[in-house]
Amino acid sequence: MDKTYLENQMGVKLYTMTEFAEYLGWTQQRLSKIYHSQIKGAKVRTKVPDPVFSGLRLLWTEGQVKQYKKDIRPNYKPEWRKIDGKQVYGRVCRMCTDFKRIEDMSGKNSPYCYTCISRKGGEKRRLLGETTSKFKPRSRVHVRKYNPQGKLQCRTCKIFKDVAEFRAGTSPQLRPDCKDCLNARRRERYAKKGDSNE
Ligand SMILES: [Zn+2]
Numbered sequence: 001m002d003k004t005y006l007e008n009q010m011g012v013k014l015y016t017m018t019e020f021a022e023y024l025g026w027t028q029q030r031l032s033k034i035y036h037s038q039i040k041g042a043k044v045r046t047k048v049p050d051p052v053f054s055g056l057r058l059l060w061t062e063g064q065v066k067q068y069k070k071d072i073r074p075n076y077k078p079e080w081r082k083i084d085g086k087q088v089y090g091r092v093c094r095m096c097t098d099f100k101r102i103e104d105m106s107g108k109n110s111p112y113c114y115t116c117i118s119r120k121g122g123e124k125r126r127l128l129g130e131t132t133s134k135f136k137p138r139s140r141v142h143v144r145k146y147n148p149q150g151k152l153q154c155r156t157c158k159i160f161k162d163v164a165e166f167r168a169g170t171s172p173q174l175r176p177d178c179k180d181c182l183n184a185r186r187r188e189r190y191a192k193k194g195d196s197n198e
């Protein structure tokens with residue numbers, strides 16, 4: 001049966017397994033594994049809803065998909081996820097429950113993302129009657145480019161390195177240069193300083 005035809009008949013958006021997994025930010029294999037072990041009678045943490053159609057293709061309604069996302073207890077530990085075909089290293093924000101890049105979190109161990117924290121701060125300032133104009137969130141000047149492996153390119157040495165190889169910069173960004181380049185520059189500066197003192 002045609003998905004579009006069914007959607008028009010039922011008047012709801014339908015999700016295939018792939019689309020369902022995509023909505024969760026999972027791989028299709030991950031969802032499929034849970035669903036099939038559940039069918040075989042295995043105990044799963046959160047039961048995947050029964051598909052509304054289970055012919056050639058499994059189909060779920062938008063409501064089921066959204067409810068399942070709410071029901072699954074999110075994993076707050078940092079992990080790699082595939083988003084828009086790119087591997088992204090990040091964590092789930094406890095406030096908005098969105099999966100965010102690690103440097104979009106408001107701190108190394110903060111449970112909230114930068115957007116949520118600044119929104120919370122804005123709310124507080126508004127309640128206190130403070131003007132918000134000077135607290136406007138900084139616009140993103142540099143867009144950090146990640147390669148498909150989720151690595152970041154250093155501005156100076158142009159090498160793609162692990163996120164851990166970069167220092168935190170102006171929140172929520174990482175510094176554009178890797179730790180090695182920063183250290184090298186610092187050494188250079190100190191050497192110059194020493195020369196001029198002599
Ligand atoms: Zn958030």
Ligand SMILES: [Zn+2]
Nearest residue numbers: 154157178181
């Ligand atoms: Zn570098």
